[in-house]
Amino acid sequence: MEIGTEKGFSGVGLDEMLKAVGVPKGSFYHWFDSKEAFGLAVIDTYGRYFAGKLDRHFGNVELTPRQRLQAFFDDARRGMARHDFTRGCLVGNLGQEIALLPGSFRQALIDTFLDWEARTEACLRTGVEAGEFRADLDCARQAKTFWIGWEGAVLRAKLERQAAPLDAFATTFLQQIEA
Numbered sequence: 001m002e003i004g005t006e007k008g009f010s011g012v013g014l015d016e017m018l019k020a021v022g023v024p025k026g027s028f029y030h031w032f033d034s035k036e037a038f039g040l041a042v043i044d045t046y047g048r049y050f051a052g053k054l055d056r057h058f059g060n061v062e063l064t065p066r067q068r069l070q071a072f073f074d075d076a077r078r079g080m081a082r083h084d085f086t087r088g089c090l091v092g093n094l095g096q097e098i099a100l101l102p103g104s105f106r107q108a109l110i111d112t113f114l115d116w117e118a119r120t121e122a123c124l125r126t127g128v129e130a131g132e133f134r135a136d137l138d139c140a141r142q143a144k145t146f147w148i149g150w151e152g153a154v155l156r157a158k159l160e161r162q163a164a165p166l167d168a169f170a171t172t173f174l175q176q177i178e179a
Contacts, residue, residue: 001042001045001046001049001090002020002087003016003017003020004042004046004090004093004094005087005088005089005090005093006083006086006087006088007093008093008094008096008097009039009042009093009094009097009101009105010097010100010101011097014028014035014038017038036102036104036105039094039101039102039105040104040105040108042090043090043091043094043105043108043109043112044108046090046091046112047091047108047111047112047115047116050089050091050112050116051115051116051119053072053075054072054116054119054120055119057069057071057072057075058072058119058120058122058123059122059123064127064130064132065123065124065126065127065130065132065133066127066132066133066174066178068123069123069170069173069174070170070174073166073167073170076154076166077163077166077167080154080157080158080163080166081163084161085157085158085160085161085162085163086158086161087158088154088155088157088158089151089154091109091112091113091151092151092154092155094109095109095151096155113147116147117140117143117144117146117147118143120142120143120146120147121139121140121142121143124137124139124142124143124177125139127177131179132178132179133177133178133179134177134178134179135179137177142176142177145173146173149169149173150169150173152165152169153165153166153168153169153170154166
């Protein structure tokens with residue numbers, strides 16, 4: 001997953017991946033039929049890992065919904081800074097190289113985004129119910145917009161090697177939804 005957050009998938013050979021984790025090629029093929037099968041497992045694992053992160057932030061009842069979103073932004077910013085903005089989102093990286101990837105990856109990536117959008121939508125709905133976010137907020141549309149914009153901000157932060165794109169997105173998104 002670490003290699004994927006930095007380099008994507010199509011540009012990384014199986015040998016490089018296996019060397020990074022110290023796994024012999026024979027052992028790899030015991031568990032996976034192909035690099036494609038491995039890639040699908042990585043997408044699933046990363047999706048579940050990140051969903052857990054979203055749940056910790058968006059489901060934190062000790063914070064207001066706005067604070068939950070801000071906590072997510074702050075955590076992501078720290079994480080990217082810790083790696084000098086060389087790592088991004090594995091799902092976003094793979095989405096950008098979809099033309100080079102096996103066709104089976106497309107639906108796996110879409111399903112991952114849909115899952116993350118549902119978690120984001122639940123947080124937004126809680127904010128509307130609490131009167132913290134606009135009463136007329138279309139939470140489903142804003143959740144989709146969140147992930148479209150956030151992935152762009154992560155890409156730009158990697159490109160520029162700085163947090164400014166993340167901060168700009170976070171500030172603008174929060175301003176648009178606040179009551």
